[in-house]
Amino acid sequence: MRATTIHGPGDIRFEEVADPVIRKPTDAIVRVTAGCICGSDLWPYRGENPVRRGSTIGHECIGVVEEVGAEVRDFRAGDFVVVPFCHCDNTCAHCRAGVQSACVNISMTASGQGELALVGQADGSLVATGDTPGDDELASVLALSDVMPTGWHAAVSAGVAKGGSVVVVGDGAVGLCGVLAASVMGAETIVAMSRHEPRQLIAKDFGATHVVAERGDAAEEAVMEITDGVGADAVLECVGTDAAIQTAFAVARPGSTVGFVGVPHGVELPVGRMFSKNVGLRGGVAPVRRYLPELLDLVRDGRIDPGKVFDLTLPMAESPEGYRAMDERRAIKVMLRP
Amino acid sequence: MRATTIHGPGDIRFEEVADPVIRKPTDAIVRVTAGCICGSDLWPYRGENPVRRGSTIGHECIGVVEEVGAEVRDFRAGDFVVVPFCHCDNTCAHCRAGVQSACVNISMTASGQGELALVGQADGSLVATGDTPGDDELASVLALSDVMPTGWHAAVSAGVAKGGSVVVVGDGAVGLCGVLAASVMGAETIVAMSRHEPRQLIAKDFGATHVVAERGDAAEEAVMEITDGVGADAVLECVGTDAAIQTAFAVARPGSTVGFVGVPHGVELPVGRMFSKNVGLRGGVAPVRRYLPELLDLVRDGRIDPGKVFDLTLPMAESPEGYRAMDERRAIKVMLRP
Numbered sequence: 001m002r003a004t005t006i007h008g009p010g011d012i013r014f015e016e017v018a019d020p021v022i023r024k025p026t027d028a029i030v031r032v033t034a035g036c037i038c039g040s041d042l043w044p045y046r047g048e049n050p051v052r053r054g055s056t057i058g059h060e061c062i063g064v065v066e067e068v069g070a071e072v073r074d075f076r077a078g079d080f081v082v083v084p085f086c087h088c089d090n091t092c093a094h095c096r097a098g099v100q101s102a103c104v105n106i107s108m109t110a111s112g113q114g115e116l117a118l119v120g121q122a123d124g125s126l127v128a129t130g131d132t133p134g135d136d137e138l139a140s141v142l143a144l145s146d147v148m149p150t151g152w153h154a155a156v157s158a159g160v161a162k163g164g165s166v167v168v169v170g171d172g173a174v175g176l177c178g179v180l181a182a183s184v185m186g187a188e189t190i191v192a193m194s195r196h197e198p199r200q201l202i203a204k205d206f207g208a209t210h211v212v213a214e215r216g217d218a219a220e221e222a223v224m225e226i227t228d229g230v231g232a233d234a235v236l237e238c239v240g241t242d243a244a245i246q247t248a249f250a251v252a253r254p255g256s257t258v259g260f261v262g263v264p265h266g267v268e269l270p271v272g273r274m275f276s277k278n279v280g281l282r283g284g285v286a287p288v289r290r291y292l293p294e295l296l297d298l299v300r301d302g303r304i305d306p307g308k309v310f311d312l313t314l315p316m317a318e319s320p321e322g323y324r325a326m327d328e329r330r331a332i333k334v335m336l337r338p
Numbered sequence: 339m340r341a342t343t344i345h346g347p348g349d350i351r352f353e354e355v356a357d358p359v360i361r362k363p364t365d366a367i368v369r370v371t372a373g374c375i376c377g378s379d380l381w382p383y384r385g386e387n388p389v390r391r392g393s394t395i396g397h398e399c400i401g402v403v404e405e406v407g408a409e410v411r412d413f414r415a416g417d418f419v420v421v422p423f424c425h426c427d428n429t430c431a432h433c434r435a436g437v438q439s440a441c442v443n444i445s446m447t448a449s450g451q452g453e454l455a456l457v458g459q460a461d462g463s464l465v466a467t468g469d470t471p472g473d474d475e476l477a478s479v480l481a482l483s484d485v486m487p488t489g490w491h492a493a494v495s496a497g498v499a500k501g502g503s504v505v506v507v508g509d510g511a512v513g514l515c516g517v518l519a520a521s522v523m524g525a526e527t528i529v530a531m532s533r534h535e536p537r538q539l540i541a542k543d544f545g546a547t548h549v550v551a552e553r554g555d556a557a558e559e560a561v562m563e564i565t566d567g568v569g570a571d572a573v574l575e576c577v578g579t580d581a582a583i584q585t586a587f588a589v590a591r592p593g594s595t596v597g598f599v600g601v602p603h604g605v606e607l608p609v610g611r612m613f614s615k616n617v618g619l620r621g622g623v624a625p626v627r628r629y630l631p632e633l634l635d636l637v638r639d640g641r642i643d644p645g646k647v648f649d650l651t652l653p654m655a656e657s658p659e660g661y662r663a664m665d666e667r668r669a670i671k672v673m674l675r676p
Contacts, residue, residue: 093568094592099616102592157618230431254432254440257620260613269607275598278437280495280620282595284613 003114004319004336006057009047012320017056020111020118025071028122030083034142035061035112036310037322037334038085039172040240040263045323048265058113058319058336059085060145062138065126072122080133081126082296083119084288085109085146090124100124101285112145113319113336127292129300139307139335140299143177147333148295148306150261150286151177151238155185157283158234158259162186165227168208169248170238171199173309173333174261176206178236180304183207187234191226193219193247199332202308215247223251232256237283242267252279259283310335341452342657342674344395347385350658355394358449358456363409366460368421372480373399373450374648375660375672376423377510378578378601383661386603396451396657396674397423398483400476403464410460418471419464420634421457422626423447423484428462438462439623450483451657451674465630467638477645477673478637481515485671486633486644488599488624489515489576493523495621496572496597500524503565506546507586508576509537511647511671512599514544516574518642521545525572529564531557531585537670540646554585561589570594575621580605590617597621648673 003017020029035058043049044057065079075081088095088103095103107120119125133141140148151174160166166182168175171194182190183206191210192203200211212222223232231253237244240262248258249270257280269281298304312331314322315338322334341355358367373396381387382395403417413419426433426441433441445458457463471479478486489512498504504520506513509532520528521544529548530541538549550560561570569591575582578600586596587608595618607619636642650669652660653676660672 093566097591097593099593102615228431253435255435255437257618264609264613267609269609271602271605271607274619275602275622277440278620278622278625280595280618281612282616282618282620284616287616 001115003056003111004058004316005054006044006051007053008051010045012045012323014317014319017114020116022067022069024120025069026121026123027069028065028072028075028119028126029067030061030063030081030117030119031066032061032112032115032117032338033063034138035316035336036142037113037326037336038146039174041323042327043263043265045327056111056114058111059109060142060147061109061112061117062142062145063117066116068122074123075126075128080129080131082129082141082144082292083109083112083117084125084292086285086288087120087125088289089121090289095124098287098290100287100289113316115338125289127296129296137299137307139310140305142335143306143309144292144295144299146288147173147309148177149288149291150174152181152291152295153286154178154236154238154259154261154283155181156259158236158257160185160187160234163188164233165189166234166236167191167193167223167232167251168236168238169193169244170262171196171203172238175236175238176202176309177306178238179203179208180206180306182236184298184304189226191223191232196329198311205308219247220250227253234259238262240265240267246270249273249279254278257282261286309333313337339453341394341449342396342654343392344382344389345391346389348383350383350661352655352657355452358454360405360407362458363407364459364461366406366410366413366457366464367404368399368401368419368455368457369404370399370450370453370455370676371401372476373654373674374480375451375664375674376484377512379661380665381601381603383665394449394452396449397447398480398485399447399450399455400480400483401455404454406460412461413464413466418467418469420467420479420482420630421447421450421455422463422630424623424626425458425463426627427459428627433462436625436628438625438627451654453676463627465634467634475637475645477648478643480673481644481647482630482633482637484626485511485647486515487626487629488512490519490629490633491624492516492574492576492597492599492621493519494597496574496595498523498525498572501526502571503527504572504574505529505531505561505570505589506574506576507531507582508600509534509541510576513574513576514540514647515644516576517541517546518544518644520574522636522642527564529561529570534667536649543646557585558588565591572597576600578603578605584608587611587617592616595620599624647671651675
């Protein structure tokens with residue numbers, strides 16, 4: 001098959017690789033209808049994470065089941081499915097506790113920007129859409145493989161509550177989905193931190209009541225003004241840098257929780273401040289499978305439209321351009337079609 | 339008055355100092371019936387925290403109101419009261435949210451190991467016992483000024499739930515009170531980490547179902563065996579050292595929360611593990627006033643007896659010996675009487 005690969009920092013290719021094969025009887029292979037580029041794919045692209053030369057890249061996709069292993073009971077060839085980026089048996093103690101991202105049989109999608117994707121623990125991982133999503137909802141269904149459940153997880157982890165105030169740090173696709181999640185959960189005040197007009201517009205469309213373009217101390221002051229000097233009831237950290245984490249804790253009110261979903265890079269948690277202000281931290285790798293049924297219903301009922309985070313669609317063969325566009329912030333999030 | 343003072347590492351004295359005076363109309367002065375030494379007092383005693391030479395030390399006490407400022411409405415001379423170590427107006431936004439330890443008008447007891455203690459925001463801070471506690475419950479009432487609510491806060495922060503498993507890291511008086519809190523909250527499995535037999539006995543008396551004497555990797559293995567390889571549903575970190583924090587996260591199951599109340603010293607939070615395992619952190623300085631009415635009822639109804647953590651009572655004039663006894667772990671917690 002052909003798939004997107006990474007050979008080093010800035011070196012993305014679309015090329016012929018070996019087809020995935022069923023190795024375990026619980027595996028399935030999905031023919032990708034649409035995949036996309038994740039903000040976290042930019043870490044290796046930018047040389048911040050080590051890479052294995054020539055390995056496939058891309059963990060978000062939806063598509064049609066092509067083949068299933070002998071023990072897969074709930075899916076068969078032809079089913080249209082959402083593939084959670086982390087695969088889980090959905091039966092172990094961690095899955096039962098709602099932390100499918102810590103499943104004892106965890107694996108991850110490795111070629112979501114290619115023509116075929118191998119899925120481990122297919123019965124536990126996949127969620128069928130029932131029919132083939134139309135062009136009008138394809139993007140929103142694709143968003144369910146990672147970005148929307150990740151924004152949702154930030155909101156759940158931060159304890160977003162009806163009527164409360166929420167600050168979302170990060171205006172990438174995850175942060176925007178965090179705004180959408182907070183809105184669905186009934187937050188009254190939703191502050192999107194964003195300096196980029198196209199992203200500010202989506203944030204507002206998703207339910208942001210305020211936009212703060214400042215950073216650092218000025219951002220903190222702006223949030224304090226919006227929240228009558230109290231700080232936010234919940235903060236969603238959707239970046240993963242130390243600056244974003246420090247801002248998140250600076251704007252969180254005492255007793256609140258920062259929900260973090262940005263993969264930490266060079267982060268030093270402000271333990272003294274956390275202790276003196278009683279500001280907690282929860283979150284991590286999103287248990288996508290846990291949220292999928294509920295979020296799929298919201299999409300199909302037309303109540304949420306997370307697909308709006310895709311502002312560029314390219315043929316899969318042009319994935320290198322997709323990376324460049326996201327790296328240079330010319331695109332918020334790029335969809336790739338075979 | 340005479341009070342305990344600190345002049346440098348290891349240099350505790352009991353000497354004549356200026357009487358506290360009412361400076362704000364919301365202040366009160368309490369004549370100390372009993373005070374005690376906190377584990378956190380050992381940080382400056384051991385030279386880990388800077389000290390101002392000759393300053394009074396001691397933030398835990400109970401006693402009788404001696405004098406109140408002009409605006410104090412709810413208390414008058416003669417009332418027997420519990421003095422929360424951190425004083426609060428109990429009306430600001432943070433207090434209303436249950437984080438009285440972040441009150442905008444916060445202050446702390448500064449001479450709880452002396453004859454008189456100044457209390458800020460008396461109406462918001464103090465809790466009257468209604469009568470004078472008898473000798474049989476004096477210790478347990480004294481424990482309400484800090485140590486018991488702090489252990490309770492660890493359990494609340496960690497989300498201890500009925501029927502769940504709990505690990506308590508730290509067998510100091512706070513850790514033991516954490517065991518007691520977990521027991522009252524209905525935890526089914528309570529693991530006390532302790533290497534000291536007298537403390538193990540109190541832990542068991544307070545409701546510990548298991549004692550783990552190991553540390554480091556061996557401690558982690560022991561907890562994994564007790565919890566069927568899953569890890570604990572809730573972990574209470576009651577020490578404040580980096581080793582204790584690392585152990586706490588090592589034994590916490592994915593999706594759980596570490597409740598921390600040990601003042602962090604040299605702690606580097608394991609952000610990568612927290613993220614990959616979805617283990618959260620909550621807690622900090624205990625909002626004593628929030629828990630006081632409920633805990634006072636439990637004490638007076640005879641349902642909890644946190645006073646058992648006091649295994650040495652000394653005349654206040656012998657406070658230097660009290661510090662030595664706690665520093666050398668000859669005593670778990672020392673009560674001081676005028």
